[in-house]
Amino acid sequence: MKVDDYRLLATLSEAKTLRKAAEKLYISQPAVSQRLKSIEDEWGVQIFIRTKKALYTTGVGERIIAHAKKVVDEERLVKDYIAANEGAIEGKISIGVSSLIGYTILPDILAKYLNDFPNVNVKIDVGSTKEIIANQGDYHLSIIRGARILNKENELLYSDKHYLVTPKDVALEDLAVIEFQADPDYITHIKNYFEARFNIKYEPQIFVDQITTCRELLRKKVGITVLPELVLDGLDLDKYHIEEVLVGDKPLTRDTYISYDKNVLMLPQVESFIDLIKKDSINDGN
16 A cells, blocks of 8 residues: 555544545545545455444454554654754654643743754644643654653653642632642642641632643632642742642652653654753753
8 A cells, every 4th residue: 555545544534524534635525435445445344434424433444544644654754854864953843742831841942942953843732731642643742741641752851849829818718729620649639638738628619721820810819729839930929828738748749751752763853852851851950
């Protein structure tokens, strides 16, 4: 099979319809249908079940689609490698990053990186850790918090402490409890700490999926919340009670990892970025 055939299968798997796949590939719908039939004939199996509304992958089709995606990814890596090795370090790098890192650490890292490698084009996708993991195939590397990605290289970059932050001039009973929607273990640690600290039931009123939103709600004196050390910069600390959150007698921390496939290290622009952010994490004492 040709690489274009594998690309067709991967696109059909994502698009779910012949029409959408045809639009993405800039070919006619009948041409897509005909090529799909030829591919299925070559494999001797049905890869998709066709209905009026959508395409559904068969059991054996799932295996073939997974193989197709690997072929397409390898082709992209080889092309990126060729582009990056035509003289100075250049080419493209795509990064998926959790929102907190995109807001705090990444801008300084990118400034240093682009100063050293001005010919590299950088694509950044910012989202929750769950979103970044779900779309990991779109990135050369991912920077996520509180989790590792299976079957990837995962290197610890930062491990930051967390603090309970309360406005000084508002009574506790007048403040809503703001909860950042993280993994269950993290929430449980905060719940246990809160109930032991205040001797009241932990009952969040506001649930937020971005830690920077928690910080802005705090600045507006809407409520009380727990913030990582990374976002305390910029707060007027004279206006808040700040208390380290403990799990037993140890500080509550959350880890940040950089995750990637080993084969992306063949791309100089990717290897250079990984080296830079790892060096930065060491300099920060993590």
